[in-house]
Amino acid sequence: xxxxxxxxxxxxxxxxxxxxxxxxxxxxxxxxxxxxxxxxxxxxxxxxxxxxxxxxxxxxxxxxxxxxxxxxxxxxxxxxxxxxxxxxxxxxxxxxxxxxxxxxxxxxxxxxxxxxxxxxxxxxxxxxxxx
Amino acid sequence: xxxxxxxxxxxxxxxxxxxxxxxxxxxxxxxxxxxxxxxxxxxxxxxxxxxxxxxxxxxxxxxxxxxxxxxxxxxxxxxxxxxxxxxxxxxxxxxxxxxxxxxxxxxxxxxxxxxxxxxxxxxxxxxxxxxxxxxxxxxxxxxx
Numbered sequence: 453x454x455x456x457x458x459x460x461x462x463x464x465x466x467x468x469x470x471x472x473x474x475x476x477x478x479x480x481x482x483x484x485x486x487x488x489x490x491x492x493x494x495x496x497x498x499x500x501x502x503x504x505x506x507x508x509x510x511x512x513x514x515x516x517x518x519x520x521x522x523x524x525x526x527x528x529x530x531x532x533x534x535x536x537x538x539x540x541x542x543x544x545x546x547x548x549x550x551x552x553x554x555x556x557x558x559x560x561x562x563x564x565x566x567x568x569x570x571x572x573x574x575x576x577x578x579x580x581x582x583x
Numbered sequence: 584x585x586x587x588x589x590x591x592x593x594x595x596x597x598x599x600x601x602x603x604x605x606x607x608x609x610x611x612x613x614x615x616x617x618x619x620x621x622x623x624x625x626x627x628x629x630x631x632x633x634x635x636x637x638x639x640x641x642x643x644x645x646x647x648x649x650x651x652x653x654x655x656x657x658x659x660x661x662x663x664x665x666x667x668x669x670x671x672x673x674x675x676x677x678x679x680x681x682x683x684x685x686x687x688x689x690x691x692x693x694x695x696x697x698x699x700x701x702x703x704x705x706x707x708x709x710x711x712x713x714x715x716x717x718x719x720x721x722x723x724x725x726x727x
Binding site: 471474479482483484579 | 649650655656659669672676677686712713
């Protein structure tokens with residue numbers, strides 16, 4: 453699952469973490485080619501914060517990476533609102549926390565802010581990779 | 584066919600594959616696809632006994648969708664690396680990233696992963712990141 457900076461890194465070739473984020477995407481895709489059930493997810497509030505408009509020409513490359521949206525629906529909004537109220541995190545980070553709770557199986561978060569990700573993950577067992 | 588014409592056709596095909604994968608059109612078509620009998624029987628057992636999918640058709644369609652989806656991402660990454668060759672990760676870099684993504688303790692020993700990548704690629708040029716991690720884990724276990 454991608455957080456704000458991971459998305460920004462993939463959006464821009466000039467971002468200092470572009471290569472690192474890209475390598476992670478390739479690892480996931482190589483595993484998919486071997487029929488391992490895995491995918492890259494992005495909470496939609498993270499897309500908003502990172503400025504990823506799928507219709508924008510600047511998003512042409514990242515769109516090709518087939519990263520899957522996790523929508524901020526009503527139930528997720530409730531969980532995210534509670535996380536904001538309790539931990540004073542950003543809306544995007546709270547949506548990461550809410551999205552984590554809807555994913556079955558192991559999750560890895562690609563982030564520049566491991567502290568906040570650990571907070572919003574709560575009791576969910578996650579691996580956090582720091583960009 | 585010269586390379587540039589092939590490239591343009593390949594890019595057009597990949598764009599069209601993407602559109603088709605995202606299509607919500609539920610129209611189905613019958614196909615004359617022939618499957619190996621053993622594969623078909625294995626799929627039937629997976630459906631009937633393991634609940635792997637609602638039908639053999641659903642199982643096959645899902646597997647095909649996943650494979651094509653991965654293929655178009657691979658094409659996008661390859662095109663990006665062709666344009667920016669310095670971005671193409673080495674096998675060792677992929678293996679280190681894989682260890683980090685998995686929370687594998689080897690992630691804290693990137694030198695061991697680099698050594699494993701260098702060793703395995705001599706014998707298995709097609710090795711991938713997970714092969715490197717297995718190799719490195721085996722080396723670590725035998726050294727313990």
